[in-house]
Amino acid sequence: MLNSNFPLPDGLDTEKKGGKKKDSRIQVRNREKILDAATEIFSMYGYRGATIDQIANKAEMSKPNLLYYFSSKEALYLAVLHNILEIWLQPLKELNEQESPEHEIGAYIDQKIEFSRLYPMASRVFANEIAAGAPILKPVLDTYLRDVVRKKARVIKKWVKRGEMIDIDPYHLIMMIWAVTQHYADFAVQIDSVLGKTLDNRRFYNQSRKNIKQILMRGILK
Amino acid sequence: MLNSNFPLPDGLDTEKKGGKKKDSRIQVRNREKILDAATEIFSMYGYRGATIDQIANKAEMSKPNLLYYFSSKEALYLAVLHNILEIWLQPLKELNEQESPEHEIGAYIDQKIEFSRLYPMASRVFANEIAAGAPILKPVLDTYLRDVVRKKARVIKKWVKRGEMIDIDPYHLIMMIWAVTQHYADFAVQIDSVLGKTLDNRRFYNQSRKNIKQILMRGILK
DNA sequence: TTTTTATTTTATCTTTTGGTCAAAGATATT
DNA sequence: AATATCTTTGACCAAAAGATAAAATAAAAA
Numbered sequence: 001m002l003n004s005n006f007p008l009p010d011g012l013d014t015e016k017k018g019g020k021k022k023d024s025r026i027q028v029r030n031r032e033k034i035l036d037a038a039t040e041i042f043s044m045y046g047y048r049g050a051t052i053d054q055i056a057n058k059a060e061m062s063k064p065n066l067l068y069y070f071s072s073k074e075a076l077y078l079a080v081l082h083n084i085l086e087i088w089l090q091p092l093k094e095l096n097e098q099e100s101p102e103h104e105i106g107a108y109i110d111q112k113i114e115f116s117r118l119y120p121m122a123s124r125v126f127a128n129e130i131a132a133g134a135p136i137l138k139p140v141l142d143t144y145l146r147d148v149v150r151k152k153a154r155v156i157k158k159w160v161k162r163g164e165m166i167d168i169d170p171y172h173l174i175m176m177i178w179a180v181t182q183h184y185a186d187f188a189v190q191i192d193s194v195l196g197k198t199l200d201n202r203r204f205y206n207q208s209r210k211n212i213k214q215i216l217m218r219g220i221l222k
Numbered sequence: 223m224l225n226s227n228f229p230l231p232d233g234l235d236t237e238k239k240g241g242k243k244k245d246s247r248i249q250v251r252n253r254e255k256i257l258d259a260a261t262e263i264f265s266m267y268g269y270r271g272a273t274i275d276q277i278a279n280k281a282e283m284s285k286p287n288l289l290y291y292f293s294s295k296e297a298l299y300l301a302v303l304h305n306i307l308e309i310w311l312q313p314l315k316e317l318n319e320q321e322s323p324e325h326e327i328g329a330y331i332d333q334k335i336e337f338s339r340l341y342p343m344a345s346r347v348f349a350n351e352i353a354a355g356a357p358i359l360k361p362v363l364d365t366y367l368r369d370v371v372r373k374k375a376r377v378i379k380k381w382v383k384r385g386e387m388i389d390i391d392p393y394h395l396i397m398m399i400w401a402v403t404q405h406y407a408d409f410a411v412q413i414d415s416v417l418g419k420t421l422d423n424r425r426f427y428n429q430s431r432k433n434i435k436q437i438l439m440r441g442i443l444k
Numbered sequence: 445t446t447t448t449t450a451t452t453t454t455a456t457c458t459t460t461t462g463g464t465c466a467a468a469g470a471t472a473t474t
Numbered sequence: 475a476a477t478a479t480c481t482t483t484g485a486c487c488a489a490a491a492g493a494t495a496a497a498a499t500a501a502a503a504a
Contacts, residue, residue, distance in 0.1 A: 016225030026471090026481070035436050044354050048271030051461065052332050064464080065482055073462065124353050127408065132266050134411050141415035149416050166440070171417060172433035185409075186349065187401075188355050193363035194371050195393060211394035218388070219441030248451070248501085265483065273491060287452055288492080 016139050031069055033059045043124035048130060076089050081129065081136055084122045087115070089144065095155040101165050102221055104155075105177075106213055112181035113209050117199040121184035122222060149174055166221050180212055232278055239284035255281045258301050268354060269299050303351065304357055306344040310361055311366065317333070317377040323387050324443055326377075328435055331399055335431050338407035339421040345407035385444050395442060402434055 037058035041050045052073050056066040071075040085139065093108045116123055129137050151173065156170035188198050197204040240422040245253070259280035263272045274295050278288040289329065292298040315330045338345055351359050378392035406413065410420050 024471090024480080027268065030481090045270045046268050048267045048349075049269070049354075051464085053461075062483055063462085064484085067463065071463095111384065127349070128268075128353060130409055130412050131350060134415070138411075138415065139410055145412070146416050165325075166436075168436060169429065169433050173437065175405065176401060176402050176434065176437060179402045179409075183397065183401030183405075187352055189360075190352050190363055190367070191397065193360065194358070194368050200482070208394060211391050212398065214388075215390060215395065215398060215441035216437065217441075219437035219439075239495070246450075246501090252451090274493090284453060285492085286454085289493065290451070293493090 005104075030059075030061070030190065032067055033061075034066055034076070035083055037082070038076050039121050039125060042077065042080055043121040044129065046128040048132075052076075059103060076082045076206060078136070080125060084119075084125055085137075085140065087119055087122055088126060089140075092148070095152050097155045097158045100180070101156070102217060103219070104215060109177055109181065109213050109216065110209065113184065113199075113205075113212065116181050116185035117205055120185035120188055120199070123182055126184050127182070164222065166222055170219060180216075184208060235409045241330065249291070251280075252283070256283075256288055256291055256298070257302060257305055261343050261347060262299050262303070264302055265343040265350065268350040269295075269364060270354075274298075296387065300358070302347060306341075306347055306383035307334070307346055307359075307362065311340055311362075317374050319377045319380045320397060323378070326443070327399075328439060330404065330436065332431065333433050334399060335406065335421075335427075335434065338403050339427055341423070342407035342410055345404055349404070349408050386444065388444055390442060402438075406430060 034055065038050075041055045041058060044050075044055075050073075052063050052066060056063045057075070058108070059066060066076075070079060090172045093111050095104045095108065122205075126137075134141060152174055153170035156165070156173060159165045159166055160170075184199050192198050195204075199208065201203045235433055256277065260272075260277045262278060265275045266272075267276075272295075274285050276286060277298070279284045281288060288298075292301060313335050315326070315327045317330065348359075351357075356363055375392035378387070380394060381387045382389055382392075406421050415421050417426075421427045421430065
């Protein structure tokens, strides 16, 4: 969930506007349907490449009807990004320096790859936004993400100092974990081409998780 | 370089067409300028999100002039992809089972991350094409890439059998190497936000390389 | 220099796309 | 049932974007 005392860029805050009535069931259902469709289309074509028409089609409604719920393409994109941030900034396993790195980092990897399994499209929308230069999310990366990473890095450094891990740069370790876990979502099509499998496949999911953890843990533990 | 006896999808073959005269200097210069500009714009916005105008601007020429060199947006995209494939399918370090996995895989990682440093935009165009469902490259992934991976996997299996590496799934190892190395190109903006550095920075490049290799090698060697 | 060929530009056309509007159709409230 | 409100749609608009044609300019060949 979004940390309420963390400043988000315009249009990405969680607060509901002023004194509006609560949404009807139809509103809720359609908003959700649209957001799902938009996430899928944006994940494939990015903000600029996606069209409202495509999204409306996928959501099984007319374009004007979609615009009845979201006033513009940009508003819809912001809503999708906001949605994604709620997932993406979800309090990730806080590395607890009291516990062993093996346990803590293992749990962190588990969480990250579970995200890739559950929200592969969200992952790709995010990747797309980054590739486009992060026009909307830059402020979030520059502040929130930076802080998250620093916090985790500090814990890892403690483990290193305590001799529970080999001496590596915590930042690169964190990036490796991200890279590897997100890869299974972002490059699902490629993986499917080569191996004929995606994370939807239970067996493959567990095997991926096992292999990633095995190699990384072995690579960093003493 | 493209393997000439490997079938590429229409429009991606290397062969020059029939009996056309060689290109003038102006042709060569402008085609190159356009391809560079197109690679940059496509890398940010994908095929659908990019506009000919943007690309023409970046290449410092008018839109009709650009279309004088490439007859359509699609033709230009195909040319860019073809260009990228030449890099991307460049004979990657063949893993030599006679040599040690340490040396061979180390060299492979070096090569992959060097690619990310030299051609980050190409890497992102590729990532974008994959995210869009690989409409053009699917045939290449299904055949060539698949074979490349199988070949490398076979060698890794030999090393495992010979007891020179721990027993891991070669496919996951290969994907981990790809994920980690490409990440530095594809998520350069994010990394820059968090660490204030990119692979352009010599120190950072070497540090990244060192850390990646250290963790992965330690993770797989006996 | 003259002629031919190659390149660039201006104007224009068509299609796509984001967005509006007013009317019609559903739902809910009284 | 009558009224008010909410939802949906078809018709439309303006701007953007892909593409073409023909004239103008520059470069190369004769």
